[in-house]
Structures are given as C-alpha cells and as structure tokens.
Amino acid sequence: MTTQLSTFKAIWLIAKREIGMIMRAKSTIISTVIIAVLIIGGLTAFKLFADRNEVSVGYVDQQIEATYFSGFLTALDDAGLEPVIETYPSLEALNKAVEEGEVDGGLIEDEQGLKVVAHENPDSAIYDAATKAQQGKSILDLSEALPGGVNDPLFKNLTEPVRVDVLNPPTEVEGSQAAVGFIVGFLLYLGIFGGGMSVAQGVVEEKSSRVVEILLASVRPWQLLTGKVMGIGIASLAQVGVYVGAGVITARVLGLATELPFDILAVGGWVLLWFFIGYIVYALIFAGLGALVSRQEDLGSVIMLPMILIIFAYMLGVTVAPNDPDSTLVAVASYIPFTSPIVMPIRSAYGVAGTGEVWIAALIGLITIPLLLALTAKIYGNGVRRSGAKIKLRDALKQS
Structure with missing residues (x-):
C-alpha cells in the first residue's frame, strides 16, 4: 500500500x-x-587595463615653449590619455630616464621645433601628440599673416574639424x-x-x-x-x-x-x-x-x-x-x-x-x-x- x-x-x-x-x-x-x-x-x-590610459613623458625643465606644451597636452587629452609629466635638470638626465624606462618618452625643443626622445621605438601616443602640437604651433604662427588672425576663416578651416550633422545617432556602449x-x-x-x-x-x-x-x-x-x-x-x-x-x-x-x-x-x-x-x-x-x-x-x-x-x-x-x-x-x-x-x-x-x-x-x-x-x-x-x-x-x- x-x-x-x-x-x-x-x-x-x-x-x-x-x-x-x-x-x-x-x-x-x-x-x-x-x-x-x-x-x-x-x-x-x-x-x-583601464588604468593604462596613462602615458609618462619627461622633459628638461623650462626648455619647451608654453604653446608647444599646451598643444601637446591637448592632443593627449583628445586621445583619451592622461599624461604623467616628469621634469629633469638636463638633457643627459632625460636621456638616462628614457633609456632606463622611467618614462615612456621624452620631449625636447630645438631650433627646428619639437623632438621626441625614445629608447628603441617612439611611443605612438607621444609621437602623435608631439606632431599635432608642432603642426598646431606652425599654423598659429602663420595666422599672424592672415587678415583676420586666429579668427580668419582659413585659420579655422585648418584647425577645426569638419562639422557633422548626425540624423540618427547610434547608442554608444562604453x-x-x-x-x-x-x-x-x-x-x-x-x-x-x-x-x-x-x-x-x-x-x-x-x-x-x-x-x-x-x-x-x-x-x-x-x-x-x-x-x-x-x-x-x-x-x-x-x-x-x-x-x-x-x-x-x-x-x-x-x-x-x-x-x-x-x-x-x-x-x-x-x-x-x-x-x-x-x-x-x-x-x-x-x-x-x-x-x-x-x-x-x-x-x-x-x-x-x-x-x-x-x-x-x-x-x-x-x-x-x-x-x-x-x-x-x-x-x-x-x-x-x-x-x-x-x-x-x-x-x-x-x-x-x-x-x-x-x-x-x-x-x-x-x-x-x-x-x-x-x-x-x-x-x-x-x-x-x-x-x-x-x-x-x-x-x-x-x-x-
């Protein structure tokens, strides 16, 4: 039962x-x-991995023009990178720091403009930012010859990105x-x-x-x-x-x-x-x-x-x-x-x-x-x- x-x-x-x-x-x-x-x-x-958006850069104290340096920092920021800046008393100290890996790269200025110091291969982020900073400084210098200066339409076309009209913006996933x-x-x-x-x-x-x-x-x-x-x-x-x-x-x-x-x-x-x-x-x-x-x-x-x-x-x-x-x-x-x-x-x-x-x-x-x-x-x-x-x-x- x-x-x-x-x-x-x-x-x-x-x-x-x-x-x-x-x-x-x-x-x-x-x-x-x-x-x-x-x-x-x-x-x-x-x-x-998320914290690796930092890039360390060294330079010789008081040897880079402010316009160059601000353009360099702006370019890094536009690339989503956070710069860690180290200053050194001489070019020899900077070169040693780059060789020993204390910084990802160095930045110096001479009579021809900016120069990147690298151990073996230049850091791509530093190289790109320095290139944009130098180009921006050159365009800024040329603007002095334009009738409207920095407000001249030609200067704006050279420095500002093209305008975009997005009809259906997609959802961006972070x-x-x-x-x-x-x-x-x-x-x-x-x-x-x-x-x-x-x-x-x-x-x-x-x-x-x-x-x-x-x-x-x-x-x-x-x-x-x-x-x-x-x-x-x-x-x-x-x-x-x-x-x-x-x-x-x-x-x-x-x-x-x-x-x-x-x-x-x-x-x-x-x-x-x-x-x-x-x-x-x-x-x-x-x-x-x-x-x-x-x-x-x-x-x-x-x-x-x-x-x-x-x-x-x-x-x-x-x-x-x-x-x-x-x-x-x-x-x-x-x-x-x-x-x-x-x-x-x-x-x-x-x-x-x-x-x-x-x-x-x-x-x-x-x-x-x-x-x-x-x-x-x-x-x-x-x-x-x-x-x-x-x-x-x-x-x-x-x-x-």
Missing part, C-alpha cells in the same frame, strides 16, 4: 533531495570557486558597459545552460535506473518534475548568487562601481531575476525532452533545439549587441522568452533598454512559465513511464 504525499511536501522532499546532492558534490564546490576566482581576476585585470554586459551574459548562459543540462541528465538517469518508477508510486509526475526543477534551480541560484556577489564586491573594492554609468548592485539583482526566469523556462523544456530517451547517449538528439536557442541568445548578446544594441534583431530577441533572459539584461547593462521595457520582458517570461509547465508536465509524465527506444514528441503529447 502506498501513501500519497501532500503536494507541497512531495515537491519539497524532491527539491531538498536535489539540493543536497548538488551542493555536496565536489564538482559543484570546485567549479563555483574557480568561476568566482575568474570573475574576481577578470575585474581586477580590467581595472589594471568599455565598462561592454565588460559588464559580457560578464552578465556569461553568468546567465553558464547558469541557465548548466542548470538545464543537470535537469535533463537527472531525468534520464532516474528513468534508466528505474528510480522514477519508485518515486511515481508516491508522487504525481508533475510534482516530481516541479520538485526536481525547483531543487536544481535553488542550488544553481546559490551558485549564481556567489558569482554575482563576487563581482559586485570586487567592483566596489576596486572602485569600479563608482566609475560605471549604472548601479552595479541593481545589475546584480536583475541578473538573479533573469536567471530565475531563464532557468525555469529551459529547465522545463530540458526535463520534458529528457523524458523522451532512456540513455544519456541519446540526450543530445532531443535537446538540440533548446541548446541552439540558448547559444544563439548568448552569441547575440555578446557579439551583436555591443556593436549595434539598437538593432531590430537584438530588440526583438530581448522580448522572446527563450532569448530574453540573456539578451535583455545585456541591453539593460548597455543602457539601451529602460526599466519599463525590462519589466515587460520579465512579465512575458513569467507568464510563459505556467503555460510551459502544463505542456512539459504532460510530455514528462508520459515519457518517464516508458523505457527503451526514444519516444517521439508527438506520441508523448498524445498519450493520456
């Missing part, structure tokens, strides 16, 4: 079993630590936004895909070992499906939470949080919400399709389509979106429940999608979940009861 458990107790017992199995596994602990370390290391490397978008996409792809695969593999394992027959004696198929998805989801959410926490704390410690054009803590919260939506959507699909086969070797043949969809969403988010975040393809994908869990948070990190758009996409995903549960529960319930050859999807849908 079998005893039917209450719905809540049945689902929670199955979920607790899945949580315990995953969280105690050495592979889970090791992978979580490794990925957290990679996130911390990646953000640290980004911080170090380097920090692109980096955060890539990390967000990677975490969501890793969590959703990994969680979905764990569900599918667990379904096949229970079916092939006949464990599912014992479980179905006490619980209904949809309860078993819900408990499994919930348990693996909670464990996966804990992992993603560790990754998000590592990223947010590291960003704040390194001072990156204050440099970003968005709230890094809010981005972390959105990542957790989108993981919840994306994981459930794909976990239900993977569970239903996994019930169609009885061997792990056959699993790849039935989950190919959802695998392609999630990989497509990831590639769209990290390759197309950074270059063209306003494209129709990216915009449409950010609302489709099978791609929005990855694409929409990336668009949000890029500052393209507003809060209202994000909530609309999230609402569409949440509405999709119960509809998908009803469909996949039927496939799962009919599929897990049959072992042996692979079951056709339409046969699993037809059975009662």
